[in-house]
Amino acid sequence: MAAGDVFEVTTGECEDLHYVDTGMYDSPEYGSVYVLDAERPAVIDTGIGTNYERVVDAIEEVGLSLDDIEVIAVTHVHLDHAGGAGFLARDCPNADVYVHEIGARHLADPERLVEGTKRAVGDQWEYYVEPRSIAADRIVELSDGDAIDLGDHELIAHHAPGHAPHQVVFEDPANDAVFTADAAGIWVPSLDQIEPTSPPSNFDLEAALDDVEMLQDLGVETLLFAHFGPCPADGVLDEYADVLAEWVDAVERERAEQADDEAVIEHFAGNVDPELVEVWGEHKTRAETAMNVRGVLGYLDQR
DSSP: OOTTOEEEOOSTTOOSEEEEEOOGGGOTTSOEEEEEOSSSOEEEOOTTSTTTHHHHHHHHHHTOOGGGOOEEEOSOOSHHHHTTHHHHHHHOTTOEEEEETTTHHHHHOOHHHHHHHHHHHGGGGGGOOOOOOOOGGGEEEEOTTOEEEOSSOEEEEEEOTTTOTTOEEEEEGGGTEEEOTTTTOEEETTTTEEEOOOOTTTOOHHHHHHHHHHHHHHTOSEEEETTTEEEEOTTHHHHHHHHHHHHHHHHHHHHHHSSSHHHHHHHHHTTOOHHHHHHHOHHHHHHHHHHHHHHHHHHHHHO
16 A cells, blocks of 8 residues: 555445545555545545645546546545645536535635644644635535535535534445544554544544544444545444543643643653554654644643
């Protein structure tokens, strides 16, 4: 598995669906963008915009042209999911961009989004490109329960604000699957394990656990992770609820023992899982961990 590789999703009942490893942050098995070859073809999430040509190549490898794409569905406006939306909107003239109503203004004018991303990701910003704004008349605002009609498929938006207030997950009933955004954590297929995601500044543990419960209630067979790839749903959401709660508890315990928050961050970033380093590389693994610690610390302050 390498950056740019395109895979057909054969998990469960999935059909008409492919995904590409975008090589996000120069790391394999981290960023995936999905192409749904429906009657109205759709792209679900868009990556960070860097190496955008890999998304274009994936569309063409599926047998579609850029003119064929009618829907660009963004789970939320964090730039690792929405950073490529402006480039796709520019090059897919027949597509509208669908996003939760809270996030729509940030796609039209991404200046504040860029500022917030730089604060959240720190030196990982080196992997990003500046996003392109999207004309307001190309943006379709979604609220909880809205459905995007793709003909032989539909994408039902379910609000999932625990990770970010502008996040939705997209249920695809025809595939008995759901595009999980960041609501189900980060799936690492080569390790067969789930990792927490708790970035600043909007992470909320209780709301995130409510999102996991909502996903459980959907009862789908397949989870389609933006980070990373498809996974049978059996048991994964239960495991993630435990992983996330234990992660927050661990950060809270460490904070009680350290002199300051920077020491807490360094404790976790300096003791990352070596197997995870083998997959993502040391820089990404440490940076991801530090970002997630900062998110938990912010949540503890708000709580």
